[in-house]
Amino acid sequence: MKKLLLSLVVLLSGVSVWASVPRAEYPRPQFERAEWINLNGEWQFQIDSKFVGKENKLYDTEASLSDKIIVPFAPESKLSGVGNTDHMDAVWYKRSVDVPASWKGKKVMLNFGAVDFLCEVWIDGVYAGSHEGGTSSFSIDVTPFVEAGKTAQITVYAEDKLSNWSKQPSGKQCSRASYGCFYTRTTGIWQTVWMEAVAKNGLRRVKITPDVDNSQFVVEPEYYGLESGQRFIVEVYAGKKKVATKNIAAAASSVAVFPIKKAKLWSPESPFLYDVVFTTVDAEGNVIDKVNSYAGMRKIHWEGSKLFLNNEPFFMRTVLDQGFYPDGVWTAPTDAALKADIELSKACGFNGARLHQKVFEERFHYWADVLGYITFGEASDWGSNRIDPVAQRILMKEMADNINRDYNHPSIIGWTPMNEAWGLNPKEAFWRFNDEVTAMVNAIDPTRPCSTISGGSIHSADIWTVHTYVQDPARLKKQLEFENGYPKYLGQAAYKEVKYSGQPYFVDEFGGIKWNPSQQKDNVDTESWGYGAPPTSLEEFYARLRGQVEAIVSNPNICGFCYTQLTDVEQEQNGIYFYDRSLKFDMKIIKEIFEMPCTWEKEGK
Numbered sequence: 001m002k003k004l005l006l007s008l009v010v011l012l013s014g015v016s017v018w019a020s021v022p023r024a025e026y027p028r029p030q031f032e033r034a035e036w037i038n039l040n041g042e043w044q045f046q047i048d049s050k051f052v053g054k055e056n057k058l059y060d061t062e063a064s065l066s067d068k069i070i071v072p073f074a075p076e077s078k079l080s081g082v083g084n085t086d087h088m089d090a091v092w093y094k095r096s097v098d099v100p101a102s103w104k105g106k107k108v109m110l111n112f113g114a115v116d117f118l119c120e121v122w123i124d125g126v127y128a129g130s131h132e133g134g135t136s137s138f139s140i141d142v143t144p145f146v147e148a149g150k151t152a153q154i155t156v157y158a159e160d161k162l163s164n165w166s167k168q169p170s171g172k173q174c175s176r177a178s179y180g181c182f183y184t185r186t187t188g189i190w191q192t193v194w195m196e197a198v199a200k201n202g203l204r205r206v207k208i209t210p211d212v213d214n215s216q217f218v219v220e221p222e223y224y225g226l227e228s229g230q231r232f233i234v235e236v237y238a239g240k241k242k243v244a245t246k247n248i249a250a251a252a253s254s255v256a257v258f259p260i261k262k263a264k265l266w267s268p269e270s271p272f273l274y275d276v277v278f279t280t281v282d283a284e285g286n287v288i289d290k291v292n293s294y295a296g297m298r299k300i301h302w303e304g305s306k307l308f309l310n311n312e313p314f315f316m317r318t319v320l321d322q323g324f325y326p327d328g329v330w331t332a333p334t335d336a337a338l339k340a341d342i343e344l345s346k347a348c349g350f351n352g353a354r355l356h357q358k359v360f361e362e363r364f365h366y367w368a369d370v371l372g373y374i375t376f377g378e379a380s381d382w383g384s385n386r387i388d389p390v391a392q393r394i395l396m397k398e399m400a401d402n403i404n405r406d407y408n409h410p411s412i413i414g415w416t417p418m419n420e421a422w423g424l425n426p427k428e429a430f431w432r433f434n435d436e437v438t439a440m441v442n443a444i445d446p447t448r449p450c451s452t453i454s455g456g457s458i459h460s461a462d463i464w465t466v467h468t469y470v471q472d473p474a475r476l477k478k479q480l481e482f483e484n485g486y487p488k489y490l491g492q493a494a495y496k497e498v499k500y501s502g503q504p505y506f507v508d509e510f511g512g513i514k515w516n517p518s519q520q521k522d523n524v525d526t527e528s529w530g531y532g533a534p535p536t537s538l539e540e541f542y543a544r545l546r547g548q549v550e551a552i553v554s555n556p557n558i559c560g561f562c563y564t565q566l567t568d569v570e571q572e573q574n575g576i577y578f579y580d581r582s583l584k585f586d587m588k589i590i591k592e593i594f595e596m597p598c599t600w601e602k603e604g605k
Contacts, residue, residue, distance in 0.1 A: 022079070023072055025335045027113050027192040028137075029366040030408050031205065032292045035106075036196035039097060039154070045069035045082065048090040048157075058092050059122035059155040065094050071193055072113065074186040077329040087176065091188045093156040101149035103197040107224060108146050110154070111139045113191020113361055117168050118159040123152055133394065134160070134168065135359035135380050136401035137191070158188035167391045169398060171357035171380025172322060172569075180529050183322075183570045186330040191361050199280070201225040201250075202289035206278055208408045209447060212299035212310055215263045219246075219256040221278070226250055229283025236295075237275040238264065250280060265310045266296030266410045268351045271372030273410075296369060296410025302449055302462060307504050307559045309374075309413070315553075315598045316374065316560025319345055319576070320509060321353040323360055324569045326579050330358065339367040340581070345566055346373065347587055348576050349594035352411075354454070354508065354562045357382055357419055359402050368411035376451060377406055378416040387424055392433055396440060403444045414449045415441050420467065422456040427495050434459040454508045455491045457498055464500055465508035466491035469564075471532035473547025480507065482557045504559040507552050512564040512574045515541055515584060530574035531564070538585070546593050556599040563594070 021041050026032050044065035046058065057063060073080035075091060099108065110121065116134030120127070123145035131138040146152040162175060174182035207220040221232050230250040236243050236258055244258040264272040273294045280289040299310050306313050321341065325332055332338045338361075345353060352374030355364075359380060368375055379399050384391040399417050406412055417437045424430040434452055438460045441450040452460060455467030466489055470476040479489045487500055514530020535541040552561045568575040578584055 022070060023192050023331075023335065025363065027194060028111075028362055030293045030362070031203075033196050033198070034290070035100075035103065036194055037097060037100075039095065039193040039195060040071050042095070043069055043071050044092075044094040045075065046092045047075075047084070047088050048092055049088065051090055053090065053092050053157065058094075059125055059127075059157070061125045061153050063094075065092055069093065071189050072191050073328055073331050074116075074188060074190040076184050076186060077325075077331065078327045079331070079333055085178075085184055087162050087185065088187045089161045090157065090159045093158070093189060094153065096151050096153045097195060098151050099146050099148050099195075100197070104148035105200075106143075106148075106197040107141060107200050107202070108143045108148075109139045109196050109198055110142045111137070111194050111196065112189070113137050113193070114359070115156070115158050115189050115191075116160055116186050117164070120157045120159075122155040122157075125153070125155075133398045133401065134170070134186075136398045137362075137405055138401075142195075156189065160185075160187045165383050166385045167388065167394060168384060169380045169395055170383030172324075172382065178570050181569075181572050183324055183572075184329050190329075190331050198224065199288040201227055201230060201280065201282075203278060203280060203291055205404070206291070206293065206408075208276070208293070208295045210266075210295065210297045210299065210410065212263070212265065212297055215260050215297075217244075217258045217260065217274075217295055217297070219258065221250070221254065221256075223250065223252070223280070226252065227282065230288075231281050232256065233279040233281065234258065235277045235279075236260070237277075238272075239275075243274070260297065263297045266298040266369075266372075267310060268372040268374060271370060271411075272296065273369060293408070294369070295408065298410040300413040300448055302504050304502060305504050305557055305559060307449070307463075313600060314559075315601060316352060316506065316562075317350050317594055318352045318354050318374070318376070318560065318562040319348065319350045320356045320562055320565035321345065322356045322565065322567075322569050323358045323364075324567075324579075332361070332364075335363055338364045339371070341566070342367050342371050342373045344577060344581060346371070347591065348566075349591040350563075352376075352413075353566070354378065354416070356565075359398075362406065365406055365409040365411060369409055373411055374413045375411055376414045376416050377402065377412050378419065378454070381418045382420075386418065386421055386433060387426075387429055392436075396437060399437070400440060400444060403441065407445060412448065414451055414463065415445065416451045416454050417441060418453045418456075420456045421453050424457070427457075430457070431459040434461075438462075449504075451506070451508070457495050458491070459498055461503070463504045463506050463559075464490075465506045467509035468507065469510065469512050469531040471513070471544065471548075473544065473551050476510070476548055477551035477554070480551065480555050480558065482555075485557075487557070505557055506559055507561045509562055509564050510552070511545065511548055513541060513544060514574045516573045517584070528571050528573040530572065541585075542589055542593070545590075546596075549593050549596055553596050553598040558598075 046065035075082040120130045129140035173185040204222040209218040232250040246256045276293040278291040449462035451463040512531030514534040568579040
């Protein structure tokens with residue numbers, strides 16, 4: 001009976017739900033509206049290797065595409081039904097949607113979780129808008145092009161030219177065949193596509209800043225439009241109990257401040273979340289927009305060499321998570337898979353992750369909020385030339401867009417715009433870009449630290465990060481020693497003028513111990529990849545891992561670590577889990593090693 005009900009199209013307030021729709025959950029859990037249509041599922045599809053689609057007017061209503069694809073999975077993935085891993089410079093998508101009659105008089109927004117890289121959209125053959133950026137979410141107002149109660153045809157063109165890869169961030173995507181630590185590419189649509197109805201004076205976004213020291217939330221709304229007499233109402237709930245409410249005049253400058261008595265703090269040990277409802281009403285008191293959200297009361301700051309969570313010293317036991325999946329590549333096969341990855345990580349003893357060279361979808365951050373899992377949000381900046389002005393503009397815009405999108409998630413405790421930048425010349429130009437990125441991130445979000453470059457030639461950053469894959473624990477311990485408050489090891493800093501200035505010191509990559517039991521016990525080397533000479537037995541693996549972690553946690557100057565990595569990814573086989581998320585090790589031993597207390601935890605400070 002449940003399957004039958006889920007298989008029906010439900011049209012309540014214009015909402016359609018199909019049991020067969022992949023990734024059917026609402027994709028933006030901190031800003032959820034009732035009136036929406038999930039556009040995942042089967043679309044027409046065509047590869048445009050010679051860039052002739054526009055000339056042939058594939059956007060016309062009479063034109064049809066040659067193949068099919070399952071959105072939101074990229075055409076390189078198995079789940080897309082295409083599975084083409086050759087480079088595709090350009091692709092086309094097309095499908096129709098019935099616009100509910102109840103949407104008459106409202107703005108109709110067409111939303112994309114992410115499209116790699118350049119995206120152009122037509123509605124019924126008419127150009128509706130475009131977006132540049134492979135990892136940032138975006139919306140196109142299609143109100144002028146659709147009519148409530150009628151069918152609209154959507155055509156999407158995505159361009160991901162290999163020749164442009166020095167200009168655009170590509171993260172860990174390979175240019176051709178997957179090799180080493182570069183993996184299968186992602187082209188075109190790779191996150192959920194949905195359409196929703198919004199009041200013409202509805203909310204564009206709402207920024208929520210927790211203020212732990214004053215036990216309050218600061219709420220800043222932005223609107224699509226404003227009229228005289230319009231008001232903004234916020235209700236905050238702890239479970240079913242309303243703990244705060246505010247009704248203020250809606251204006252471009254309006255800010256709502258909510259004192260919360262005996263506020264419950266969010267932390268990995270106790271990830272308490274307040275439910276929040278935003279309502280916009282007109283001068284007569286009629287509801288014109290309603291959005292469901294949530295918030296966590298959490299503070300992150302840094303003093304000297306320590307990081308603090310809710311004003312208490314906090315040691316980060318994190319893992320490198322690249323967010324790749326055997327069947328979905330950059331797209332998780334299900335919402336449950338996102339949750340499961342966090343649960344797998346916590347089972348290892350990690351309290352968080354560095355989300356490496358990929359901007360994770362909002363549903364991942366939702367589960368991190370719910371489960372109590374801290375993260376550093378990172379740009380997929382590899383592949384772009386950090387000295388090129390065009391590449392700099394693209395990277396900074398994507399980073400800004402993604403910080404604004406994910407600002408409200410309490411689980412995110414820092415931002416990492418770049419990974420392993422060193423040896424770039426002219427060095428002064430790179431330093432200037434480094435400083436500009438740091439200043440931009442700090443301006444958008446002064447509440448979190450900016451780890452501007454994870455490993456490499458750091459010029460300015462709130463956290464100093466180093467990468468080291470020294471395998472011998474004794475050598476690692478010696479390498480990470482401090483002398484007179486200054487670290488011996490500054491990472492692979494190519495410029496001797498760059499100096500550490502006493503900020504928190506974070507071992508942002510270490511380990512990477514290869515373990516492939518089908519080959520490794522006989523020390524047979526194949527095309528698989530990892531760091532250093534592989535151990536030849538499980539006992540040797542555990543001993544090396546234990547020694548490496550002990551070398552880090554015994555150093556009182558280090559504020560945390562990030563182990564490489566959570567899972568194998570394709571030919572890189574240095575994960576705690578296999579690529580399919582199955583077990584490699586005795587997790588009791590693994591958890592005990594990664595939960596080893598640091599120096600100040602042992603001392604009870």
